[in-house]
Amino acid sequence: MFDKVPDAPPTIARQSDCQTCYMCELYCPVDALYVAPESDVTTSVNEAELAEVGLLGSYRENIGWGHKRTSTAKADQTFQILKQMK
Incomplete structure (x- = not known):
């Protein structure tokens, strides 16, 4: 996903392959990414x-991933629509 660069921040490897899945942002433990x-x-x-x-x-914060975070998924409009359909 990322390539090491001596004395510089990592660079995105194969950016053309990005599927916008947000997994790299979710797994970044220091919230240093934005997709x-x-x-x-x-x-x-x-x-x-x-x-x-x-x-x-x-995105990581909104999902509720990370130390002392709570998911905000219930505030998501999609969740509200699905809730009304039941």
Whole structure:
């Protein structure tokens, strides 16, 4: 998934193979990743801006993964629609 780069942050290996599954963001223990939903669009990334608006690790946080986190899935609109269908 990632390639080591001497004296630099890791780089994404085979970015063209990304399926936007968010698993890399979920498993990052320090919330250092943000997977943009538009993975098929090349975009510039500003890490400081992502951190400022709270996107780094946001999927992981919303799912409730990580120390002292609680899932927010019940607030998801899809969950509410499915709940009403029962």
